[in-house]
Amino acid sequence: MLDNSDSYVTEDGRTIGGVVMEMKNITLRFGGVVAIKDISFDIREGEIRAIIGPNGAGKSSMLNVISGFYNPQEGDVYYKGALRPPMKPYQVAQQGIARTFQNIALFEGMTVLDNIMTGRLNHMKAGLFAQAIWKGKAEAEEVANREVVEKIIDFLEIQSIRKTPVGRLPYGLKKRVELARALAAEPSILLLDEPMAGMNVEEKEDMSRFILDVNDEFGTTIALIEHDMGVVMDLSDRVVVMDYGKKIGDGTPDEVRSNQAVIDAYLGVSHD
Numbered sequence: 132m133l134d135n136s137d138s139y140v141t142e143d144g145r146t147i148g149g150v151v152m153e154m155k156n157i158t159l160r161f162g163g164v165v166a167i168k169d170i171s172f173d174i175r176e177g178e179i180r181a182i183i184g185p186n187g188a189g190k191s192s193m194l195n196v197i198s199g200f201y202n203p204q205e206g207d208v209y210y211k212g213a214l215r216p217p218m219k220p221y222q223v224a225q226q227g228i229a230r231t232f233q234n235i236a237l238f239e240g241m242t243v244l245d246n247i248m249t250g251r252l253n254h255m256k257a258g259l260f261a262q263a264i265w266k267g268k269a270e271a272e273e274v275a276n277r278e279v280v281e282k283i284i285d286f287l288e289i290q291s292i293r294k295t296p297v298g299r300l301p302y303g304l305k306k307r308v309e310l311a312r313a314l315a316a317e318p319s320i321l322l323l324d325e326p327m328a329g330m331n332v333e334e335k336e337d338m339s340r341f342i343l344d345v346n347d348e349f350g351t352t353i354a355l356i357e358h359d360m361g362v363v364m365d366l367s368d369r370v371v372v373m374d375y376g377k378k379i380g381d382g383t384p385d386e387v388r389s390n391q392a393v394i395d396a397y398l399g400v401s402h403d
């Protein structure tokens with residue numbers, strides 16, 4: 132169960148609830164490489180939580196632990212107040228954690244609409260057998276799924292490309308379609324893997340606005356990893372900073388910005 136007793140309202144009027152996910156003393160090794168060293172942090176319901184750090188800091192590894200791609204050798208993951216046993220990524224997705232990928236993972240030959248519909252798969256209860264013998268139920272489900280998807284298409288302003296094969300879209304729009312597909316799952320936590328990577332300034336501004344609007348409009352909890360410190364500071368409620376697999380900062384953007392260890396890491400000052 133989620134404990135919302137210490138929820139609060141932000142300056143811009145959003146409600147931040149209790150801790151929805153807690154990472155406790157996570158260590159992840161690849162052979163001799165320690166990608167994550169004894170890191171703990173939490174994610175609160177309704178917040179935008181960033182994990183930042185220079186190249187090789189361990190951000191992707193951490194995102195992959197959250198989404199079940201990697202199971203850490205040490206430490207525990209708590210989700211909605213319960214210890215999460217080691218799980219496969221599809222089981223984590225079924226628990227309501229959706230993600231996007233740094234290297235866009237869409238079906239290039241399929242239309243925007245069909246790509247976004249694949250985000251509804253976890254919500255399709257009528258199996259193939261039911262669809263064969265009980266057409267009505269499957270049809271009702273299809274209509275309900277389409278409603279969710281249409282709302283997202285409107286929201287992300289992609290009506291005009293709904294029938295376009297994804298392979299023909301420019302990079303920035305592909306990223307938006309990927310966001311739409313993840314949102315179609317109506318996730319409890321949305322994980323964004325470097326959502327602004329490879330974008331020009333205008334595309335970055337658009338994506339920032341959509342991330343803020345998604346959080347505001349749907350109340351979606353968002354955890355994102357990002358290499359570039361600048362782009363997440365205006366977006367995030369709280370930021371974890373990683374460097375060489377360790378957590379070197381955790382707090383509000385202002386707290387993190389004035390943290391000397393963080394400044395050193397980004398300037399490339401050497402340390403042990």
Ligand SMILES: Nc1ncnc2c1ncn2[C@@H]1O[C@H](COP(=O)(O)OP(=O)(O)OP(=O)(O)O)[C@@H](O)[C@H]1O
Nearest residue numbers: 161164166184185186187188189190191192193358
């Ligand atoms: N599958 C893997 N096998 C072996 N080593 C890995 C693997 N994945 C990551 N590592 C190592 O773990 C460390 C952390 O890598 P990770 O990709 O998590 O960092 P990152 O902060 O996401 O970096 P970037 O910003 O460059 O994507 C690095 O030293 C990396 O080489």
